[in-house]
Amino acid sequence: MTAKKTKQNHKLPRLYVSQAIEAELLLPLDQDQWHYVRNVMRLVDGDEMMIFNGQHGEWRASLVYETKKRICLKPLLQTKPQPNQPELLYAFAPLKKGRLDYMIQKATELGASLLQPVLTDYTDNHKINLQKLAANAVEAAEQCTMLSVPQVAEPLKFDQFIAQFSKTHQIIFCDEAADSASPINVIAALKGQKICVLVGPEGGFSEAERQALLTLEQVTTISLGPRIMRADTAAIAALTLVQATIGDW
């Protein structure tokens, strides 16, 4: 019975809400949500959805059409508690448009908790629309039944990034020039530490950046294999290896 119920919940549309969720406490939809619920999904008064806010777990909620212009969600029952998601920082050089969207979606699906754009010497996209990145992360979380949505941080220059994170995190540096070797044991040795996965732009890191990373104590270099992966593939591969070895899998 439980399996069947989960399947039913899984088929309901999912919506991220920014408000606190409490049983019976009505949550008015904003303009975009109103349009999605009414015009895209064509849901009516009394229809049910799954909602989450990244803090209070997942809830089954019903729609209350107070007027044509004011639609609310009424949380009925918490169906899943908020999971205790481990911190996993994903630092990346912003790619050009399509691949950047894709990378944000994939990092969300793989459970990154913070997305940190880093402007490196060879970064080819310096005009980043942070709101769009955040909307992409929300959409991926809605579609993939995630209960957490990664935060999107303001971009940092490479040096700022190093200064900010090299003291607090173990930085896993995906180095194209590293000797080919399975990174599983190297990653396994970092168990229990705060992890930041760092992937460079399509052109890789500059030699100055590489040397700066290689001299830092809290940097662990891994190989992504004998093939040269595109930066978005490298992101998924590195996050997969970290999650499956020492993370949340």
Add this chain to the structure above:
Amino acid sequence: MTAKKTKQNHKLPRLYVSQAIEAELLLPLDQDQWHYVRNVMRLVDGDEMMIFNGQHGEWRASLVYETKKRICLKPLLQTKPQPNQPELLYAFAPLKKGRLDYMIQKATELGASLLQPVLTDYTDNHKINLQKLAANAVEAAEQCTMLSVPQVAEPLKFDQFIAQFSKTHQIIFCDEAADSASPINVIAALKGQKICVLVGPEGGFSEAERQALLTLEQVTTISLGPRIMRADTAAIAALTLVQATIGDW
């Protein structure tokens, strides 16, 4: 010096050719290659490219403009021998257009040697353009400095697929319903065997298909973690784990 030379080679345009490659033996370009070399890349007589055919390694070649309409490649020097790529079969339910293209590119980047479409109960794309899939694989290999291009096989129905591969290969079945657990040890136990990674469509496998897989002796079930991944993400995650654990990394 070697590193610098590799970098230079790496920057030259790369072209997949279907003919055998031998030093000095002229290879006439076909219509599409002619257009790419002349109109897209604007290369001229004497310009150099890197070429590969999946059999004879990578070569530096120069262009010979015999006439405006007839351009040949003259292989000069083999820069890399053909690697002995291990067999890695990737079986997948064809996704809809954009995600399918993406999945083919990613499976190529991750070193799959054979791409096997499988038509399952919930497959939502039954009209597959095999030529386009093959062209996508070639393009990914050209861009990512791969020396092998995966073959694209004719689609098989689920039952045909099982009948054909369950005797010869260890099928790694990415099961959404499997208990969450790191698959690394499970995959490591398959070292030395012929591997086929099987990923279902967005809707997953039907219960009948799942039961059929679970009863087969040569099927190993793995979890792809607590999150529900989209099918294209699952493909990259599963191939990454197999390659990094027992494959070519």
